[in-house]
Amino acid sequence: MNIWGWCPLLSLLLLPLAAQAVPPEVTPQKLKAALPELEKLVEQTLKQTGVPGLAIVVVHKDQIVFLKGFGVRAAGKPELVDPDTVFQIASMSKPMATTVLATLVGDGVIRWDDRVIDHLPDFRMSDPWVTREVTLRDFLCHRSGLPDQAGDWLEDIGYDRREVLHRLRFQKPASSFRSHYAYTNFGFTAAAVAGARAAGKPWEDLCADKLYRPLGMKSTSSRFADYAAAKNRALIHVRVAGQWTAKNVRQPDAQAPAGGVSSTARDLAQWLRLQLAGGKWDGKQLVNAQALAETHRPQIVSGFHPETNQESQYALGWGVSRDERGRLFWKHSGAFFLGVRTEVALLPDEELGIITLSNAAPTGVPEGINASFFELVLHGKLSQDWVKLWNGRFEQLVKMMIGAETDYSKPPAKPTPPLPFASYAASYENDYFGVVEIAERDGALHLRLGPKKLSFPLRHWDRDVFIFQPTGESAGGLSGANFTVGPERKASKLTIENLNADGLGTFTRVPAQK
Secondary structure, three states: OOHHHHOHHHHHHHHHHHHOOOOOOOOHHHHHHHHHHHHHHHHHHHHHHOOOEEEEEEEEOOEEEEEEEEEEOOOOOOOEOOOOOEEEOHHHHHHHHHHHHHHHHHOOOOOOOOEHHHHOOOOOOOOHHHHHHOEHHHHHOOOOOOOOOOOHHHHHOOOOHHHHHHHHHHOOOOOOOOOOOOOOHHHHHHHHHHHHHHHOOOHHHHHHHHHHOOOOOOOOEOOHHHHHHOOOEOOOEEEEOOEEEOOOOOOOHHHHHHHOOEEOHHHHHHHHHHHHOOOEEOOEEOOOHHHHHHHOOOOEEEEEOOOOOOEEEEOOOOEEEEOOOOOEEEEEEEEEOOOEEEEEEEEHHHOEEEEEEEOEOOOOHHHHHHHHHHHHHHHOOOOOOHHHHHHHHHHHHHHHHOOOOOOOOOOOOOOOOOOOHHHOOEEEEEOOOEEEEEEEEOOEEEEEEOOOOEEEEOEEEEOOEEEEOOOOOOOOOOEEEEEEEOOOOOEEEEEEHHHOOOOOOEEEEOOOOO
């Protein structure tokens, strides 16, 4: 039934309202006043936090209105960050990945609701029904039922992308299918790889062909080797004895769609222009507008906005939220806890976006700077120290990460001695992580795991419990290696605490071959 046929007066009343344009809140005058304050804030933040380097770009109404580097590429060295310094951007790669996939949707190569097995027929989840039904959309908005960060430890111990995706079939779900949000880099990667398979190209080539080259993003890549080869690149930093130190290397090729992009502030400005212009760039429609708009449409509740306590949602590679005035924002952060922090934040109704890249972690500097920028441009002044607020939040996150079932910093007062090391030395295995080897060498036990046989010395803690320091992106504090000893005084099982968050960290002894 046509409501307008029954309500002609209502129709006449509403037509003028529909035609009225909402005046923009971000005027050229407000923006002009905010940008010098933004620059002062960034300089102040570098001094207060010691973060070695930052690069920032602001786009408004298809124009780059701010583009600058701050600080240095590596702590203690003179080379400065500039707009062409290459940063690893971590999970800010996700909205770039869905931009690439949107080009395929616009071309009719894939649909958001294609099943993953339509393009990756060998892919499996633990539940056969979920295997048959899970779609690209499900993985891209993190509602597959996989637990938070599923697959990340597999990457940390050396498995490549193909093997991590294969082993997801052994991962039990944390929730029922499509009922809960749980952030999973490798579920996201599975969807992107499926899209690339449909297009007949490796993911890394697809990104270059569909996004980087058309936008002239000459310094952008989804391959770690290109970042490593860049002469003008920012090293990654963590705190060591209170000082920011470039001690780590983060090689994210296994999860390239979810976290493997490296880029510059200048290149990312072009992607911001594309996003804010509905897929247009320099007057050309490079990405189908409807397909790109779908990446911004909320799919599942992901939490609550920390400033407003309003509901936050996740779209396809984008976090979607509203502020206290109901303004719509699209955002995504990136973090490698080995030394990278980034954030992109867009206010689409004002055609305004900002990206802040940093070469240090953990820190809330990108979110703090971006929140400060929007407050400056919308209100003309800051209501609080947003950098301090966000730094505090990341400090809490780190404390949660390094939490263990036992505080291994405090040894037991009267530890029970271990059995002879021969009681523990053996191979142990499970389907998900594969084989773990416990070997005696130089009067100590050593744990070796993963395809690269990463080796960790074990230090005795109490009776059948030993401790070690894990390494990698997911590593926190000390972890326990707890042996279960049978009546023959030989260990029959081994539980590795840091691998056991989802109950997959118990390994069964492999019988010795006769």
